[in-house]
Amino acid sequence: MPQKIRVGLVGYGKAGSAVANVLSSDPRFELRWIARRTSSGKPQTHPGTDIPILGLESCPFSELLESDPVDALVDFSSRESIRTYGDEVRKRGILLVSAISAYSEDDLAYARSLAADTRVLCSPNITLGINFLIVAAKLLRKIAPFADVEILEQHFKDKPEVSGTARKIAETLEVDGERITSLRLGGIVGHHEVIFGFPHQTVRLTHESIRREAFGTGAAFALTQLTECENGFYTFDDLLLRLMQTELLDTNKPELKR
Numbered sequence: 309m310p311q312k313i314r315v316g317l318v319g320y321g322k323a324g325s326a327v328a329n330v331l332s333s334d335p336r337f338e339l340r341w342i343a344r345r346t347s348s349g350k351p352q353t354h355p356g357t358d359i360p361i362l363g364l365e366s367c368p369f370s371e372l373l374e375s376d377p378v379d380a381l382v383d384f385s386s387r388e389s390i391r392t393y394g395d396e397v398r399k400r401g402i403l404l405v406s407a408i409s410a411y412s413e414d415d416l417a418y419a420r421s422l423a424a425d426t427r428v429l430c431s432p433n434i435t436l437g438i439n440f441l442i443v444a445a446k447l448l449r450k451i452a453p454f455a456d457v458e459i460l461e462q463h464f465k466d467k468p469e470v471s472g473t474a475r476k477i478a479e480t481l482e483v484d485g486e487r488i489t490s491l492r493l494g495g496i497v498g499h500h501e502v503i504f505g506f507p508h509q510t511v512r513l514t515h516e517s518i519r520r521e522a523f524g525t526g527a528a529f530a531l532t533q534l535t536e537c538e539n540g541f542y543t544f545d546d547l548l549l550r551l552m553q554t555e556l557l558d559t560n561k562p563e564l565k566r
């Protein structure tokens with residue numbers, strides 16, 4: 309059996325705790341520890357496991373990584389924390405999966421600079437299904453530029469703004485933001501649909517979010533893919549396209565190789 313990837317998780321809020329559920333129950337990984345900003349004062353572990361949850365105010369990254377080294381860091385904390393572990397990641401060649409959505413241009417430039425010495429993925433949307441939907445929609449748009457495109461997004465009643473994911477889909481497909489329809493009702497976690505209207509047929513690509521654990525599935529995908537990559541900076545698209553390309557070229561079908 310291949311060696312498990314030893315992982316440290318940074319951030320234990322709404323997203324981080326769901327990601328911990330996924331990583332701690334996936335046999336490909338060994339979730340060694342979880343780091344958050346503050347500690348509760350008494351020893352804490354992730355429910356149902358003996359994985360420690362540590363506060364960085366009493367245990368800085370340099371000490372943590374020395375006493376309990378990991379192969380990879382997964383960041384679901386805040387945009388500031390990359391500066392607190394960046395040097396250690398660079399020095400130790402630790403693979404980094406960052407899901408932080410709010411990086412500034414400076415933060416991204418810093419993340420890119422780490423990629424000279426290790427493998428870094430930054431993804432403001434780390435859900436595997438949404439990223440697959442975007443790649444598939446982009447391909448269909450290329451194949452059928454004449455089809456009408458509409459984007460439908462549905463979320464819980466209190467979500468005020470148009471979904472960032474829907475705006476990203478519109479931008480990727482080069483369709484006007486006016487083509488996004490937003491519905492707000494009940495407790496819908498997240499529904500994104502791209503509708504391609506052909507003259508004689510309709511194609512609908514749909515993604516439904518069910519639970520935050522989907523972020524963990526995306527992080528797990530990124531971790532396993534990155535282990536096969538060279539040092540460098542990657543987006544989720546890069547990893548998906550790389551996998552698709554490998555799959556197509558591996559089928560031994562001459563027509564696919566042309």
Ligand SMILES: NC(=O)c1ccc[n+]([C@@H]2O[C@H](COP(=O)([O-])OP(=O)(O)OC[C@H]3O[C@@H](n4cnc5c(N)ncnc54)[C@H](OP(=O)(O)O)[C@@H]3O)[C@@H](O)[C@H]2O)c1
Binds near residue numbers: 344389
């Ligand atoms: N890419 C995606 O698809 C995706 C999806 C969901 C979330 N996110 C991103 O993930 C991040 C967390 O989201 P959330 O909803 O889980 O937020 P949250 O509930 O507020 O949790 C934030 C967590 O990060 C910890 N934290 C904050 N700053 C830190 C620092 N400097 N060092 C170490 N830990 C720190 C906090 O520690 P304490 O518990 O001690 O306060 C807390 O555990 C956000 O940046 C969000 O944009 C991305």
